[in-house]
Amino acid sequence: MTLAEILSSLFPQGHAVTVADGLVTGQGALDGKPLHVVGVDGDTPLGVEGALALAASVLDVVRAGDRSPILVAIDSDSQRMSRRDELLGLNECLAHLAKALLLADRLGHPTVGLIYGHSAAGAFIATALATRVLAALPGANPSVMDLPSVARVTKLPVEKLQEMAKSTPVFAPGLDNMVATGAVQVVLDPGQPLDAQIRGLIASLPTGDERDRLGEERGGRPVAREIAERVQRQAQGG
Numbered sequence: 001m002t003l004a005e006i007l008s009s010l011f012p013q014g015h016a017v018t019v020a021d022g023l024v025t026g027q028g029a030l031d032g033k034p035l036h037v038v039g040v041d042g043d044t045p046l047g048v049e050g051a052l053a054l055a056a057s058v059l060d061v062v063r064a065g066d067r068s069p070i071l072v073a074i075d076s077d078s079q080r081m082s083r084r085d086e087l088l089g090l091n092e093c094l095a096h097l098a099k100a101l102l103l104a105d106r107l108g109h110p111t112v113g114l115i116y117g118h119s120a121a122g123a124f125i126a127t128a129l130a131t132r133v134l135a136a137l138p139g140a141n142p143s144v145m146d147l148p149s150v151a152r153v154t155k156l157p158v159e160k161l162q163e164m165a166k167s168t169p170v171f172a173p174g175l176d177n178m179v180a181t182g183a184v185q186v187v188l189d190p191g192q193p194l195d196a197q198i199r200g201l202i203a204s205l206p207t208g209d210e211r212d213r214l215g216e217e218r219g220g221r222p223v224a225r226e227i228a229e230r231v232q233r234q235a236q237g238g
Contacts, residue, residue, distance in 0.1 A: 001116055001137055001139075001190050003019065003024065003041045003073065003075065003116070006073065006114070006116060006137075006194060007028070007037075009190075009193055009194040009195065010028065010030070010035075010071075010194045010195050010198060011028035011029065011030070011035075011195070012193070012195065013028075013029065014028070015027070015028030015029075015037075016028065017037045019041050019042075021044075021050070022040055022041055022042050022044025022050070022076075023038075023039075023040060023041075023044075023050055023053055023054060024037060024038060024039035024040060024041050024073055025037070025038055025053075025054075025057045027068075030069075030195060030198065030199060030202075031199060033068060034066060034068040035068065035069055035070075035071055035198075036057075036061045036068055036069070036070045036071070036109075037070075037071045037072075037073060038054050038057050038058060038070065038071075038072055038073075039054075039071075039072050039073035039074050039075075039114075039127065040054075040073075040074055040075065040076035040119075040123065040127065041073070041075050041076075041117075042075060043075055043076060043077050043117060043118050044075075044076055044077060045076065045077040045078060045079060045080040045081070045123070046076055046077070046078075046079050046080060046094070046122070046123035046126070046127070047079070047080035047082070047085045047090065048080075048085050048088045048089070048090050048093045050080075051090070051093040051094050051096065051097045051126065052093055052096070052097075054097055054100075054127070055093075055096050055097040055100040058070065058097070058100040058101055058103075058104050059100050059103075059104075061104060061109060062100075062103060062104050062107055062109065067107075067108035067109055068109060069109060069110040069111070069112060069202050070101070070104055070105075070109050070110070070111045070112070070131075071112050071113075071114060071198065072101065072111065072112070072113045072114065072127050072128060072130075072131050073114050073116065074113065074114065074115045074116070074117070074119045074123075074124070074127050074128045075115070075116055075117025075118060075119070076117075076118065076119045076120075076123045076124070076127070077118065077119075077120065077123065078119075078120040078121035078122065078123050078124070079094060079121055079122035079123045079126075090122070091122070094122045094123070094125070094126040095126070097126045097127065097130070098125065098126040098127075098130040101127075101130040101131060102130060105131070105132050110132060110202050110205050111130075111131040111132050112131055112132070112133055112134075112135065112198065112201055112202060112205075113127065113128040113129070113130075113131035113133070113134035113135065114128075114134075114135050114136070114137070114188075114198075115128050115134065115135075115136045115137070115140045115142050115184070116136070116137040116139075116140055117139075117140060117141070118140075118141045118142070119141075119142050119143075120142070120143045120144070120145070120146065120173075121143075121144065121145060124142055124143070124144060125144065128142065129183065132205055132206070132209070133185045133186075133201060133205060133206070134183060134184050134185060135184065135185060135186050135187070135188050135197075135198075135201060136175055136178070136179075136184045136186075136187050136188070137187070137188055137190055138175075138187060138190060139175075140175050141173070141174065141175065142173070142174075142175060142178050142183075142184070143173025143174065143178075144173070145173070146173050147161045147162060147165065147172070147173065165177070169181050169219075169220040169221075170220060170221055175187070177220065179218065179220075180215070180218045180219060180220030181211075181215045181218070181220035181221050182210070182211040182212065182213070182214030182215030182216075182217075182218060182220060182221060183211060183215075185201075185210075185211075185214065186201070212224045212225035212228055213225055
């Protein structure tokens, strides 16, 4: 689905969501209540200016104090890989955006990610993965790192990584693997109205991050939850 199709299905009565230079901002009404939308469209790389602009939009929602939910719609490239952006502190700008989303959620604005196209690396982590739950539409293509990049980092042949990815979803990009690891909670049905599906997601949001539990149940990350709990106990002196 395109962003226009998503917004039409999500807000059948109309909306005030706009796209400028690949950045998505605005809001519509869901059951007569505001639903704020931020995100990236058109496979746009997320640079310093974009990360700061999206963070500012999220913080504006927080300042309004209405505790309305925030939908983060994503079809991005990775972060903008330019020397200029790196020198300007792109890593800190992406972290600022992620922290803005985490702050909004903690202060009562439920955050739901929706990936409908591509996203990768820092852009994916700072947007879609910084929400409390992440949904996807069929055809989405998320990845934290593609296999050629993993090969460069690990010095392992791409062919070996491809073989490992068949049995270890955490190694592999793609929607099916993100579902298996628990990163994507649910794949929505584009044949059904999205307003009802997003409404249901918001109504049933977990109180905390359940990605480790989902990854364990789905077999994509069988030991992550146990290890995380062990680290937490040790940090607390248990």
